[in-house]
Amino acid sequence: MTFVNEKKNVVRKQHPYLHGNFAPIHRTQPLTPCIYTGVIPKELAGGEYVRNGGNPVTNEELGRDAHWFDGDGMLSGVAFRRAEDGSAHPYFVNQYILTDTYLSSISTPSLRLPILPSIATLVNPASTLLTIILRIFRTIFLVVLSNLPGSAKAIKKISVANTSVLYHDGRALATCESGPPMRISLPGLETVGWYDGIRAEGEPITDTKSGEVFGGSGLIGFMKEWTTAHPRIDPITNELILFHSTFITPFVHYSIIPSTHHNNSPNKLPRLVNATVPGVKSAKMMHDFGVSLSHTIIMDLPLSLDPMNLARNEPVVSYDPSGISRFGVFPRWKPEHIRWFETNACCIFHTANSWDETTTNTSTQIEETISVNMLACRLTSASLVFSAGDVAAPIPKDNAMTAPIEEEQCRLYYYRFPLTDSENSISHQFALSSIPFEFPSIRESLSMTKAQYVYGCSVSDGTFGAALGRAVKIDSLVKVDVLALIARGKETNQTPITGCVDIRTVTEILASNDANDPIKIFKLPQGFYAQESRFVPRENGKTEDDGWLLSYVFDEAQLDEHNVAGPQAKSELWVIDARDMKTVVCKIHLPQRVPYGLHGAWFSEKEIENQRPIETIRHLPLKKKNVSHESIWMHSWMSMRMWLLEKIG
Template identity: 55%
Template sequence: MLDLNPLLVDTTSSSSSKHPYLSGNFAPVQKCYPLTPCSYEGTIPADLAGGQYVRNGGNPAINNDESARESHWFDGDGMLSGVLFRRVERGNGNENGDERKTTTIQPEFVNQYLVTDVYRFAQENRHWMRRPFMPSISALLNPCTSAVRVLLKVLRTVALVLLSWLPGWSKTKVKRISVANTSVLYHDGRALATCESGPPLRFMLPGLETVGWFNGATTENEPSSDYEKIDKAGGAGFGGKGMLSFMKEWMTAHPRVDPETGELIAFHSFSCKPYVSYTIIPRSGVSTSPRLMSVPVPGMAGPKMMHDFGVSKDHTAIMDMPLSLNPLNLLKGRPVLSYDGAGKTRFGIFPRYHPERVQWVETNPCCIFHAANCWDTVSGEDPDNRNGLEPMATVNLLVCRMTSASLIFNAGNLPTPVSKAPIPREYQEEEQCRLYYYSFSLTPLNQRILHQFALSAIPFEFPTLSPAHAMTQARYIYGCTTTSPSASYTSSLGKSVKIDALAKIDVTTLIARGTAPDNPCPPESIKGCVDNRSVSDILTSSTEKEEENDPIQIFTFPPSHYAQEARFVARHNDVGEEDDGWLLTYVFDESQIDRESGECMEGAKSELWIIDAKGMKEVVAKIRLPQRVPYGFHGAWFGEDEVLGQRDWTAHR
């Protein structure tokens, strides 16, 4: 049987009429907690003291319980859910009268809405806001939705924005339409929440209070900014000046922060030329790093849905997939967001500080939403002797590659459209989502893809690695997988994404196997795979020694327990190996769901699990939270130095 979509596990009751992404533990929670002490079992690692784990995700605040309305997993107001590992020091006197202090850790849970313009406007006008401010992504995906209906939904949002600016109608002026519900990161004293439909939104640790929008030049509600001088001197933020500036400041939900230089690297995609631009924001006080603000990247033929990208120490790799995000698609009888299974995927590679030198290479169509890592290797001098000194560089990229856009439609409880155009035979692949390896030669006269194949046949998404090893040749990549091989993208209506296992992949070993010149059976380009075992094959390793040396290790959760994206946190020492640390993930026991209604029982709660990342077997601690945390998107670990090192802010808006 083909493993068509192993990331989808059906645990949704067929008797439930609700949208699968508005029921069970996907349903929004109704209560926000301030920092609240939690009980726990096990031993919390001392290295976590003072730090905080925070995860972002959609939690619709308006019309969040109606089964018939259009909805998509990517919709919903942003909500942060965090656990602070508060450092508690106690003094103990001894018989000599000496005062000795001992440190303990008290975990505290907190969750807060991100107070975006859209959220604030809706809350101020709850008496007449019967539908969400923004049209659902499902409306942009559904081929059965007429162009007129989509246009009316868009015009309604435009009308609400204009209404917010009229005197006497609302205290909140809607300047940006982002819900900031996708990811979180830390840069230069700011914790930031991100989403494709706007710039980052700053929030405070550990209470998760919203500060204001950060546009690359200034931040709302900060008393001062290093970039204010630039802004006052005539510079601008991500979007520049002009009528369309609000659209051009939309930023990827996955900007990268270089662990050595502290630079924030990002791209912006929008629906007008040049379609993609590129930004680098240096850390304050670092004069050696250039500041690039929304510099055009040449070579894009049209607007695309671009979620993530790769960044190495010296290069940047952007991904142009056949996934268009274009309002003009409606004139062609296609949804605004449309996938072309007969198109091409293109990779644009350029030196970090020179997007104008982008080199494009193309390959078979696919969908890539998350990049795991990117790094450079150098092999000898430039054979074309372009400058006589420059070595030949290879850019390596690890991504989670899907063979279609089916997951996007499934997350809106929509059937995947059947392509009207014939798909060439060489493009036809079974539905899958795997960890893929690409390498790109940057020889000036012969840019090409050297390698492209899957490292493992197991399903793999939501990747993470040791942050200190990002942008270098890291050995281990962690991610989410599942033990169930039976579900599929194409038969997933009424079902939802569930994660019941985590995987640790030794990518160095598998890349070496796949590229070894003496390999008698090298993986086929594009469709090939280095390790063809399933999750069940890996779990049934014959001996403990074989399991220890296995390049793929699987951590499985108990029956009915499902996790979310995990984050790696390293142990604080100078001699620890790359995998010496822990994986943090929220876990929910679905035995707390009523099987008849499909709804969570009253009092249902989640836990935060701390898993030994080296052995992938031991749960060192389970923290009991005061309520459940809905299945969401991306999180981050904020160390104690980051929590304590934040910039000042004035007050709530």
């Protein structure tokens, strides 16, 4: 057990995302055995559940600008070791991801604020131009300083790798869109190194692999390598599909990485790296995208992430409710053939699934795609971006609106993009349910196909765009039969954009006794809150939903009267029967709490066993020793350096 920068904080005004179970925890644990109640499904044996999230190591100034999406990446996992009799024994582990910024931060104790400016500063309409410029120049100064003599770690990449995790081609990867993926090692969650599309730092160097890396070469390559936090894995071809969004024209690039680990084919598999996606005219906050078996969907929404906004007297991150949402659909390997579909302004941070609708050409007998379908969590505003930073969202100007303002909501939406029509027009766009719905997931083996069920998170009181001073807390896990609701929506000819198939509330759905209800909700006990869930299928299951949902759960009765979680507060990992959405088959009692975070993944026993070889891993910097023979110039420089850090910290 280790403690990193465990210091007593002076409590000021409570930031909703820095207190309670949102507060960071700096205690890290190696693989530690856990007690449990119930029965652990045999399918979990040998696998590991891992969840990523921001956990700021520099957390002295609790009154600072802060955002839920800020913070150094921390992985929290439960590994289920397989015993000789085939049973599973749970072990908890959590580790910081040793990014460049994290290693630089912990070796600079004089820092009072994180190295990177908070997203809250960038989105706040009240932030002055001078404030934003000073925060950005502070970051640039610290990055440059880290590359000069006397630094424990040079900052080459600014990503905090705090958003999601995935597995591709023998590598577990942690992601965040401000940099390339970072490889981690399972099950201990050690940090290996940055992945460039060919190999990860820390892997053995071979002469057989060559090609273009993410971002390419050149001075701006470090920015062009910024990668979506939500790459997609084709469950059939095992290709990794991802995009790179930057501030620089042409703004979006696109890559496809084949699976080569344990591939004995003599033929070289095709790669597509840094291909331009045409048609995006400005820098945007692009978090996710849609991928079917044959097509890709890029979302160009009116949510900008552009330093040039400062010249227009706007925040770096700005939402235009009078703008349009554009969906660019193109064949997987041909981004130059993109077709743009337009609709009303909205925000989408997560897509749930995408699939092709095909037909067989009677003359050629070749299967052709006639439309691409997508399910996504559609927000009617950017309120979540602001509330997650405890910032009041700007009020839209009435004279700037070209369409009626929709009520605040975040719903699971269905989109259909026809490809056979001469005009680019969305044929269907409506909500499947009126309940708040976010953090979607599906059975991974059915990704990019017409899956029946989508799982997600909901709140019984409020929306995901929480009110100012409040934080989003998930008290309901949801399973939606999307195919049933899509069919019903088409039959009832739902109104485009504003239509909604099922208008029941969470309470009304919970009261339903219909065994075939297309929406089922697992409501947590009062005061308990969950996190994003992940589906693990039952071996030889008979239905798509035959399996379990895994989610970290925290009982807020453990918080004191000041909304502080003490050192004895603990979380649990719940294993829920996905068929009935009622039965908790097992609870893993963890040795400490897991702060509310972002996205996770289930890694199978086979994936863990088939990881690529690792030569080195990243380590915490060694404590500096006093050097008696240090030159007078070096001594003077170090004194100046310490003075600068004290002033700018």
